[in-house]
Amino acid sequence: MLPDRLRTHGVHGPQISVLLREGAVTTDDGRTVTLADCARPRPGQVFAFVMDTGVCPNAVELARGADMLVIEATFLDAQTHLAQAYQHLTARQAARIAAQAQVRTLVLTHLSERYDHTDEPHFVAQAAQEFDGAIVLARDLERIPVPPRPTRHDP
Numbered sequence: 641m642l643p644d645r646l647r648t649h650g651v652h653g654p655q656i657s658v659l660l661r662e663g664a665v666t667t668d669d670g671r672t673v674t675l676a677d678c679a680r681p682r683p684g685q686v687f688a689f690v691m692d693t694g695v696c697p698n699a700v701e702l703a704r705g706a707d708m709l710v711i712e713a714t715f716l717d718a719q720t721h722l723a724q725a726y727q728h729l730t731a732r733q734a735a736r737i738a739a740q741a742q743v744r745t746l747v748l749t750h751l752s753e754r755y756d757h758t759d760e761p762h763f764v765a766q767a768a769q770e771f772d773g774a775i776v777l778a779r780d781l782e783r784i785p786v787p788p789r790p791t792r793h794d795p
Contacts, residue, residue, distance in 0.1 A: 691711070
């Protein structure tokens with residue numbers, strides 16, 4: 641809702657909720673005002689979650705245009721053969737999916753227990769070779785905010 645447009649069209653108080661609910665309202669002076677007169681669509685945030693899969697086109701489609709993609713990065717490049725055998729992803733493969741899907745923020749998770757904390761920078765480094773956006777390596781119980789919507793200015 642655009643407050644200046646509501647004022648210009650004389651829509652106020654309970655009329656605003658009627659306008660939202662019904663898409664049009666009759667103002668005090670008898671004019672019909674539509675939602676399009678007083679509001680602009682604002683896209684919501686998109687979150688995608690890809691887990692326990694090998695490389696596949698549907699992972700890209702699921703994540704397409706997401707503001708945040710949380711995706712498994714179970715293995716590093718040296719274990720690509722294990723990733724394929726067990727239908728999991730490497731950090732590089734996860735990042736490639738993110739790049740192809742044009743996501744904004746990539747969150748890597750579901751690392752194999754074969755790795756310890758000293759290996760963690762390698763996950764981010766390998767992902768960064770494929771994806772140039774924000775990369776986060778998730779940790780247990782960590783809260784990672786979905787990035788705010790991009791601002792768009794109407795002419």
